[in-house]
Amino acid sequence: VSRTRGASMTVLVSAPGPFVLLGVPGLEALHAWLSVPVCLLYMAALVGNALLLGLVAVDKALRAPMYQLLGLLAAADLILATSTVPKALAVLWGLSSEISFGACLAQLFVAHVAFIAESSVLLAMAVDRYVAICQPLRYGALLTQRVVGIVGIAAVARGACVMVPPVVLLQRLPYCGQRALPHTYCEHMGVARLACGDTRPNIWYGLATTLLSPCLDLGLIGASYVLILRAVCCLPSHGARYKALGTCGAHASVIVLFYTPALFSFLAHRFGHHTVPGHIHILLANLYVVVPPALNPVVYGVRTQQVAQRLRHLLQLFWAGAVRKVDPERVSP
Numbered sequence: 001v002s003r004t005r006g007a008s009m010t011v012l013v014s015a016p017g018p019f020v021l022l023g024v025p026g027l028e029a030l031h032a033w034l035s036v037p038v039c040l041l042y043m044a045a046l047v048g049n050a051l052l053l054g055l056v057a058v059d060k061a062l063r064a065p066m067y068q069l070l071g072l073l074a075a076a077d078l079i080l081a082t083s084t085v086p087k088a089l090a091v092l093w094g095l096s097s098e099i100s101f102g103a104c105l106a107q108l109f110v111a112h113v114a115f116i117a118e119s120s121v122l123l124a125m126a127v128d129r130y131v132a133i134c135q136p137l138r139y140g141a142l143l144t145q146r147v148v149g150i151v152g153i154a155a156v157a158r159g160a161c162v163m164v165p166p167v168v169l170l171q172r173l174p175y176c177g178q179r180a181l182p183h184t185y186c187e188h189m190g191v192a193r194l195a196c197g198d199t200r201p202n203i204w205y206g207l208a209t210t211l212l213s214p215c216l217d218l219g220l221i222g223a224s225y226v227l228i229l230r231a232v233c234c235l236p237s238h239g240a241r242y243k244a245l246g247t248c249g250a251h252a253s254v255i256v257l258f259y260t261p262a263l264f265s266f267l268a269h270r271f272g273h274h275t276v277p278g279h280i281h282i283l284l285a286n287l288y289v290v291v292p293p294a295l296n297p298v299v300y301g302v303r304t305q306q307v308a309q310r311l312r313h314l315l316q317l318f319w320a321g322a323v324r325k326v327d328p329e330r331v332s333p
Contacts, residue, residue, distance in 0.1 A: 016101040016175040019194070021091045022182045026279045035092035038286060041294040042085040048297030049074040051311070059310055065143040066132070067307070069125050070300060072152050073254075076118035077293035083110040084289045088184035104186040105167050111289065112188065113159035115262065116213050120155035122255060123217045126224040129248050134231045162209050166202060173197045183282055185289075210266045218259055225252070253299045254292070261288040 023031050056062050056071035087107065090096040099107070131139050166188050173195035183190050192202040228248060265284045301308055 016194075017179060018098040018100045019104055019181045019186070019191075020179050021087070021097050021099060021184060021186075022180055023091045023097070023184055024279050024282050025182045026277075031092040031094070034283075035089055038085065038092065038290055039089055041290045042081055042089070045077060045081045045085075045290060045293035045297075048301075049077045049293060051314075052297045052300065052307070053078070055307070055310055055314065061306065061310060063145070065145065065148050066125070066128055068145060068148040069121060069128060069151070070304075070307070072121045072148070072155070073118060073125070073296060076114050076121060076155075077296055080111060080114035080118060080289055081293040083107055083114060084185040088286060091184045099186065104181075104191060105170060108186040108188055108191065109163050109167050111185070112163045113156065116159035116162055117155040118258065119214045119217045120158055121151065122251075122258065123220055124151045124155075125251050126221040126255075129251060130224045130228055133228050133248075158213075162213055166205055166209075169202050169205065170195075173199065173202075182278055184286060187285065206266075210263075214259060214263060214266075218255075218263075221255060250300050250304050254296050257295055257299070258288070258292045261291065 024034065027034065053071050053074040056067050056074070084107065087096075087099065128143055131142055135142070170188070170191055173192065174197045175194060176196035178194045178196070181190055181194060188206055189202065192199045225248070261284050265281060265288055301311055
């Protein structure tokens, strides 16, 4: 129990008990149907990113910094989806709608750190493409496996530093008994709105972090692509220009998939709370934690030639092993 002092009396405020996640208010009858695409996309994200991460980790042909960064992206996708989707599915299936205050803070902390880390990795991948195209002779010296390791540590540290203050702010807020959270998982401003104290610091800090992390990263990525396009336009042949742009195609597709629903969800939560329908915001919030993780491995598997080749080789080996177990005479010489 905490105490808040007014002008002439002291009011007891109950410590926050377990919150109740309502799912998608207004669409309760469709919860089971909404869970189907979420579950399928989550399974695709688990399989695709685990396969991609394992391939980058064990295949010596994928030791270049570009592919190591791709492994970091797959790890961030796995953490982002796994920190939110299982609880969202439990809510949509009616299995468990309660979440303790501590678990709620832990969930929003891990999910937001993973999001900021993924944004940082996408920025590093844009820098990787800029160096590869604009300064190819210095690529090997500037981008090494040690640099990729530093990028991974810095991305996680940056996310943690950004997310510690809002967690502290949420812990200091008084909660007056309101427990219903209209969402499928915990978000910073969704939890803050359950408090009965002054949430303006949360609102302004949330806006600042949105502008200084994903928006800043997106601006720097855009600047790197402007420089890349200038360098590509100076290449002598059409084939060379096409090849250079082809190496950026997968990265550009992932950027659109990642930032579009995420930024719309963040900004709608802060500025469109009374104009954007609540169910639209919640559906978009679920999209940005499950759609990019599910589609990123597909995009890179299709658009990156060497990754596609190694995946095909791995699947052929797996298929041959399965056939050998079922019918040994079929593969015997």
